[in-house]
Amino acid sequence: MAVSSLSLSWVSSTNYNKLNLPHYNEFPRATTASLFLCNNITCSADSASNEEGHCRRRQLILGVGALTTSLLNASSLFAEEIPQNYKAFVDFSDGYSYYYPSDWRDFDFRAHDSAFKDRFLQLQNVRVRFLPTEKEDIHDLGPLEEVVSNVVRKKYAAPNQIAEIFDMQERSIDGKNYYTFEYQLTSPNFSTISFSTIAIGNGRYYTLIVGANERRWRRVRDKLKVVADSFRMLDI
Template sequence: MVASSISLTWASTTISSNKLNVPHLSESLQQTQTALPANTNTTTVKCSRETATYEESHHKRRALLLGAGALTATLFPSSPLLAQEKPANYDAFVDKIDGYQYYYPSDWREFDLTGYDSAFKDRYLQLQNLRVSFIPTEKKDVHDLGPMEEVITDLVTKIIAAPNQYVDIADMQERSEDGKNYYTVEFTLSSRNFSASSFVTIAIANGRYYTLKVGANDRRWKRVRNKLKVVADSFKVLDI
C-alpha cells in the first residue's frame, strides 16, 4: 500500500450541496474526470416515472438481499472479503449485483437514503452513518482521474463541501488489492454551528465510479475514528 499524508484547510465556495446525492454527484464527478472548473453550476433534475419505477425496484431488491441473513459468509463463501477473518463486532455487506462489499458495525441498521445504493447508520446516533453510491464512467482506474492529491482535493472541496463550510483534509492514502486501486481521504467539514468528520474511499471498476462515505459528528470523532476507519479500509469492488 502506498500512503501519503497532507493537511489542508480552506473555505469551500464551489458547490451548493454538502450531500453526495446522485443527480448532483453524477454531474460533478463527470466534470472532475475531465478537469473540474473553478465553479460548478447545479442542475435541477426531474424524476420521471421510469426513474421512480427503477428506485422502487431497487429498494425491493435490496430488501430481499438483506432479508436473507444480512449477506453473511454462509451466503457468499467465495467472496474475497469474507474469506478473511471478520473483525469482531462487524458484519459484512456484499452486493454481487452492483459489484462491491464492505464491513459495517454490527449494531448499525440499514436505511433507505435517496441517491445511494446502500446505507447504514448507528441505531442511536444517526449522524454516525455510511453510504455507498456509484455513477457511470469511462475511466478504468482511479489513477486515470489524476494524481491522488488533486483528485481528493477536488472531490472534497468542490463536490462534498458546501459553500459555507471550511475544509480540513487530515490525511490521504492509496491502497491496492487484487489489482484494484483505492483512494481514501480523512477530512473535517466545519460551519458556524456544526462540524463533522468523515472518511471517503473511491474506486473505479465495472464502468462505475464508486464512493463510500462514513462519518460522525466531530465531537465523537476521536472515540469512533478507528472504528470507522475499518469500514473505509474494508471497501472493495468486485468484478461483475
C-alpha cells in the same frame, strides 16, 4: 438491519444480489443436511421504477440446499476475515463489498445504493453510491492529492462549509486501486469528520463515506477507519 444469521437481498436474475453477512462467529453450525436457516430476505423493486431503492421485507425459511451459489461463495470469502463486531455487506451485481458495525441498521439515504447508521446517532453512518464512468481506474482521474482536494472541496463541501483534509492514502489490492482520505466539513452550526474511499472499476465510480459528529470523532475514529479500509470492488 436485524440479522439472525445471513441476510440476502435480491431483485431477480436480471437485477442484483446483495448479501449482509454477520461475523463468522454468528454463522450457524450445520449438524444435518436438513438444517434450516432463518434469513432476512429483502426484495427490491426494479431500479428503473424505484430509484430511491425503497424495499419491503419479509421473513422466509430457506433450507441449506436452496441457498444460492453466491451465498455460499460469500460465506466462504468472509467467514474468516470479518472483524469482531462487524458485518459484511456484499453486492455481487453492482460489484462491491464493505464492513460495517454489527449494531448499525440499514436505512435509505437519497441517491445511494446502500447505507447503514448508528441506532441512536444519525450523523454516525456509512453510505455507498456509484456513478457510470468511462474511466477504467482511479488513477485516470489524476494523482492522489489533486483528486482528493477536488472531491472534498468541490464535491463534498456545500457552499457554506469549510473543508479541511487531514490524511490521504493510496492502496492497491488484487490489482485494484483505491484512494482513502480523512476530511472535516465545518458548517456555521456543526461539524462532521469522515473517511471516504473512492475507486473506479466495472464501469462505475464508487464512493464510500463513513463519518460522525466532530465531538465523537476521537472515540469512533479507529472503528470507522475499519469500514473505510474494508471497501472492495468485486468483478462483475
